Amino acid sequence: MKVLDNVPFRLNLEEVKRELRLNKKKSSSINVQELIKEAESLIRARSVYRVSYIDKKGKDIVRINGVAFSSRVLRVNLEKVERVFPYIITIGKELEDKASQSGDLLKQFYLETLGDMALYSSMQHLEKHLKSQYGLDKLANMNPGSLKDWPITEQKLLFSLFQDMEGQIGVKLTENMLMIPRKSISGIYFPTEVNFFSCQLCSRERCQARKAPYDKNLREKYRLDDE
Ligand code: SF4
Numbered sequence: 001m002k003v004l005d006n007v008p009f010r011l012n013l014e015e016v017k018r019e020l021r022l023n024k025k026k027s028s029s030i031n032v033q034e035l036i037k038e039a040e041s042l043i044r045a046r047s048v049y050r051v052s053y054i055d056k057k058g059k060d061i062v063r064i065n066g067v068a069f070s071s072r073v074l075r076v077n078l079e080k081v082e083r084v085f086p087y088i089i090t091i092g093k094e095l096e097d098k099a100s101q102s103g104d105l106l107k108q109f110y111l112e113t114l115g116d117m118a119l120y121s122s123m124q125h126l127e128k129h130l131k132s133q134y135g136l137d138k139l140a141n142m143n144p145g146s147l148k149d150w151p152i153t154e155q156k157l158l159f160s161l162f163q164d165m166e167g168q169i170g171v172k173l174t175e176n177m178l179m180i181p182r183k184s185i186s187g188i189y190f191p192t193e194v195n196f197f198s199c200q201l202c203s204r205e206r207c208q209a210r211k212a213p214y215d216k217n218l219r220e221k222y223r224l225d226d227e
Contacts, residue, residue, distance in 0.1 A: 001048060001049075001050045001162060001163065001168075002048065002049055002050070002051075003046065003047075003048045003168055003169060004046065004047045004048070004049075004125075004126070004129065005046050006044065006045070006046070007045035007046060007047055007089075007122045007125050007126070008045075008125060009043065009045050009091070009118040009121040009122050009125065010121050011036045011039060011040060011114060011117055011118060011121075013032060013033065013036065015117070016032060016035075016036055016114065016117065017032060019113050019114075019117060020032075020109075020110055020113055030110075035110055035111075035114070036114065038098075038111075039095060039111055039114040039115065039118070042092075042094040042095040042098050042111075043091045043092060043094070043095055043115070043118050044091065044092040044094070045089070045090070045091045045092070045118060045119075045121075045122040045125075046089070046090055046092070046169040046170070047087060047088065047089040047090075047122060047125075047126050047169070048087065048088050048089075048162060048165070048168055048169050049085050049086065049087040049088075049126065049130070049189070050065075050085070050086050050087075050161055050162060051083065051085060051134075052064050052065045052083070052084050052085065052086055052161065053065065053082060053083055053084075054078060054081065054082055054083075054084065056068070057075065057078070057079075058075075059075075060072040060075050061075060062074055062075050062078050064084060064086065064161070064188075065161055067157050067158075067160055067161055068157075069144075069150070069154055069157055069158075070150075070154065071142075071147075071149050071150035071154070072149055072222060072223065072224070073142065073147060073149045073150060073198075073201065073222050073224070074142055074149075074150055074188070076222055077140065077142065077190060077192065077196060078190055080193075081190050081191055081192075083134075083191070084188050084189065084190045085130055085134075085139075085188065085189040085190070086158055086161045086162070086186075086187070086188045086189075087126060087141075087186065087187060087188070087189060088158075088159075088162065088165060088169065088171055088179075088184065088185070088186045089119065089122050089123060089126060089184065089185050089186075090119075090169055090170060090171045090179075090181055090183065090184035090185075091115055091118045091119050091122060091181070091183045091184075092170060092181055092183070093170070093180070093181040095111055095114070095115045095118075095183065096111075096112070096115060096181055096182055096183055098111060099111035099112050099115070115183045116183070116209075118183075119183050119184075119185060123141075123185065126189070127139055127141075127189065130189055136191050137191075138191065138192050138193065138195075139189045139190065139191060139192065140189070140190060140192040140195065140196035140197070141187045141188060141189045141190070142187055142188055142190075142196075142198055143185060143186060143187035143198065144157075144158055144186070144187070145177070146198040146202070147198050147201055147202060149201075149222075149224060152177045153177060155173060155177040155179075155186060156173065156177065158186050158187075158188070159173050159186070171184050195212075197211045197212035199211045199212045199213075199214070200212045200213070200214065200215040200218050201214075201215070201218060201219050201222065201224060202214060203216075
């Protein structure tokens with residue numbers, strides 16, 4: 001198990017303005033630089049991953065380091081793969097505490113959005129780290145709960161691959177499978193030859209976090225029922 005502490009993240013001024021939907025008029029009414037500075041002071045990004053090996057592949061099941069995950073999409077994606085990288089990333093609790101205590105809905109939205117951006121940037125950092133450490137060209141990742149095919153209940157199995165996550169990076173899993181701090185993400189990175197995003201199999205409309213267009217044909221390829 002490897003822990004990356006103080007993960008560098010990037011909050012670019014122009015990207016922040018775009019994400020916060022600040023046009024020229026709105027930008028002049030708030031100090032975006034100050035907001036970024038405040039968010040940065042509240043964020044402590046940490047990640048943990050484990051180099052893991054697949055020890056069994058069954059029908060819609062894949063066993064990783066002795067833990068069996070049930071997902072047809074994961075199983076298909078890992079068809080030619082032997083080594084995977086389960087991970088957990090967090091930006092800590094301070095920013096979300098500050099946001100919920102601010103009593104200002106707009107400020108809350110701004111801080112939450114910056115937190116999401118920092119979390120995404122931390123994911124990119126981990127992906128880059130894995131590629132350079134293990135000589136990999138392309139990686140894709142899946143998260144329990146992102147698709148009906150891989151339910152959130154499997155989060156518990158993913159956490160069982162790690163020890164003392166609360167002590168190591170300050171993340172705990174509740175009985176309802178929610179991670180605390182909320183601004184945390186868990187999943188499995190795996191080598192791939194083709195781009196893959198769970199969003200391609202998700203028909204949800206108007207999702208701010210969508211990373212790739214919905215592809216109905218791909219659902220058929222994975223033999224998934226219509227949503
Ligand atoms: S489109 Fe949105 S809800 Fe669907 S998998 Fe992507 S991020 Fe998740």
